Amino acid sequence: MLAVLILSASALLLGLLTGQLNHSFAPYQLHVFAGGLAVTFAGLHFPRMAGLTASVIAGLLADAASPVAFGTQGVLFGAAFLAVQQVRDRVPTDLVWPRVGVALIANLGIFLALSLLRTRLFPSPGPAWYRLFWDLLCSQALIVVIGPWFLELQARSLQMVRFETHRLR
Numbered sequence: 001m002l003a004v005l006i007l008s009a010s011a012l013l014l015g016l017l018t019g020q021l022n023h024s025f026a027p028y029q030l031h032v033f034a035g036g037l038a039v040t041f042a043g044l045h046f047p048r049m050a051g052l053t054a055s056v057i058a059g060l061l062a063d064a065a066s067p068v069a070f071g072t073q074g075v076l077f078g079a080a081f082l083a084v085q086q087v088r089d090r091v092p093t094d095l096v097w098p099r100v101g102v103a104l105i106a107n108l109g110i111f112l113a114l115s116l117l118r119t120r121l122f123p124s125p126g127p128a129w130y131r132l133f134w135d136l137l138c139s140q141a142l143i144v145v146i147g148p149w150f151l152e153l154q155a156r157s158l159q160m161v162r163f164e165t166h167r168l169r
Helices: 001-029 035-045 048-064 072-090 096-118 124-161
Strands: none
Touching: 001 072, 001 096, 001 124, 035 048, 035 072, 035 096, 035 124, 048 124, 072 096, 096 124
16 A cells, blocks of 8 residues: 555656646647556556556646646546556666656556547647647657656665565566
8 A cells, every 4th residue: 555655656756847848838838647657667567456547646636736637637548557457568667768667658548548638628639739749759758758757766766665566677
């Protein structure tokens, strides 16, 4: 249970950091999203129930500050966690960049799903896709920049409480 709380706290920290970045980027009409980072470590290293719980909690924390129906991101984060769990045996988890690659793909999936859910409510969704493309590009660049730091933050936080992850190669 302590490990789930640590991952949830790190997801909350990630949400606060991206919120501050979004506040800074508001004059440029850019929005970054880094939800894929919140599910990657759990998907690669945690047993199914503990990781799914941590991912859904991270999604619910993201929902609290988002203009989507409450629970939407919780479901999407849970689905992304399950997708990451399906490929974790093929990812070398001792290397940083494959883990960041998994985070990029998870973030892409969650971002596109959220975008599709949001743009269907627009009267004319066509022009919104141009802006969403730039938001996605900035979001993916953010993950490349802070991904190694964030994944290491989660690993070190779990080491401090002597939590054994599912598998570390």
